[in-house]
Amino acid sequence: MGDTSGLGEPTLEEQIAAYQREFQDLDPQVEKIVNALSRLNRRMNVAYGRQTAELGITNADWEVLKALVLSGAPYRMGPGDLAKRLGLTPAAMTHRIDRMVTEGLVNRERDETNRVRVIVELTSAGREKWLEAMRLATVFEEDLLQDLAPDERVTLGEVLTRLLRRVEHAQPDAGGRLSDLD
Amino acid sequence: MGDTSGLGEPTLEEQIAAYQREFQDLDPQVEKIVNALSRLNRRMNVAYGRQTAELGITNADWEVLKALVLSGAPYRMGPGDLAKRLGLTPAAMTHRIDRMVTEGLVNRERDETNRVRVIVELTSAGREKWLEAMRLATVFEEDLLQDLAPDERVTLGEVLTRLLRRVEHAQPDAGGRLSDLD
DNA sequence: AACCTAAAGTTCGATGCTAAAGACTACATA
DNA sequence: TATGTAGTCTTTAGCATCGAACTTTAGGTT
Numbered sequence A, B: 001m002g003d004t005s006g007l008g009e010p011t012l013e014e015q016i017a018a019y020q021r022e023f024q025d026l027d028p029q030v031e032k033i034v035n036a037l038s039r040l041n042r043r044m045n046v047a048y049g050r051q052t053a054e055l056g057i058t059n060a061d062w063e064v065l066k067a068l069v070l071s072g073a074p075y076r077m078g079p080g081d082l083a084k085r086l087g088l089t090p091a092a093m094t095h096r097i098d099r100m101v102t103e104g105l106v107n108r109e110r111d112e113t114n115r116v117r118v119i120v121e122l123t124s125a126g127r128e129k130w131l132e133a134m135r136l137a138t139v140f141e142e143d144l145l146q147d148l149a150p151d152e153r154v155t156l157g158e159v160l161t162r163l164l165r166r167v168e169h170a171q172p173d174a175g176g177r178l179s180d181l182d
Numbered sequence C: 001a002a003c004c005t006a007a008a009g010t011t012c013g014a015t016g017c018t019a020a021a022g023a024c025t026a027c028a029t030a
Numbered sequence D: 001t002a003t004g005t006a007g008t009c010t011t012t013a014g015c016a017t018c019g020a021a022c023t024t025t026a027g028g029t030t
Helices: A012-022 A028-054 A059-070 A079-086 A090-102 A124-144 A150-170 B012-022 B028-054 B059-070 B079-086 B090-102 B124-144 B150-170
Strands: A106-110 A118-122 B106-110 B118-122
Touching: A012 A028, A012 B059, A028 A059, A028 A124, A028 B028, A028 B124, A028 B150, A059 A079, A059 A090, A059 A118, A059 A124, A059 B012, A079 A090, A079 A118, A090 A106, A118 A124, A124 B028, A124 B150, A150 B028, A150 B124, A150 B150, B012 B028, B028 B059, B028 B124, B059 B079, B059 B090, B059 B118, B059 B124, B079 B090, B079 B118, B090 B106, B118 B124
Parallel strands: none
Antiparallel strands: A106 A118, B106 B118
């Protein structure tokens, strides 16, 4: 009586109870929300990871593709901007782009108007991969929210946006780097 | 007109609009929720990372401390169980424990009743660190949810639990490894 | 008793990340 | 024109992680 399956994680409720045993002045409401958010995200990333793997790419690749597509046509960005957008160091971006170039997902060119700049451009293959990933992702996401009534979805979206506004305002973009993400 | 600050991220609303431009049959409600969840988690991890750094540890350390404390007195677990609990490979767990032993947060002993087993035990210094981290974390968490009325908190907790139940049931613990977490 | 199999943890090689140092370009100023 | 300075990317060294091979022990089977 206790664990979910093997030895993975205890139930959320069990976990909150354990926290309360070890830390008296704890607000169970708050802890429930925070821990649920954290677990949900983990599971979502696992699911996304399976889907991207199915397409022969990684979640890391997908993040880059997303940033490029969202930048709009002609789907070009500098490595520095990409790094900021994804919360990586420029060094990591260099290597990630290296890999994605060999995979044919993006091109790397020098900016001829300013030869110290580099332009990363989405290839049509990259755009196609993004599209496939997007199709899989939306199916999963719709399935995830299946049990939520339309008005519940609206409310949830509104509440989460409010939380986000609070935390994004409190950390005005961390000066760039967004590291230490477990 | 558009970006938040420097070049970090667009507004959530802007991002959803961009998605709709590039991908027609998209449910904006769903996408709003999913993207808000993802961003929220990112910001939370950054915040936790700052707090743990302030205490001279890392988020990685903190995860181990949490697992040990939640296991209850006498705060002992095997590396394998810890690895499963945290979604790491046993190899990674070995190195993490190495580091935490030198930091005085845990002890490593052999189980004398079964000499192939190892026991990781929380030290009192480790317990104290967990307590300090917990105090900082709860302050942040309370601040994060400040704008939510009591009944909103209850509803949010309930809805998130429902989502979690759905996704945890769908992925009955991934057979162990929970990798590919960006 | 000798052997086989399974389980637990560590070691090894490769990958991706960070922080810091380096190389190159553009632009302002003297 | 020469020089300083800031900005952009790459390179380097160190660390954490993964997957796979390896070591040791426990427990069952013949």
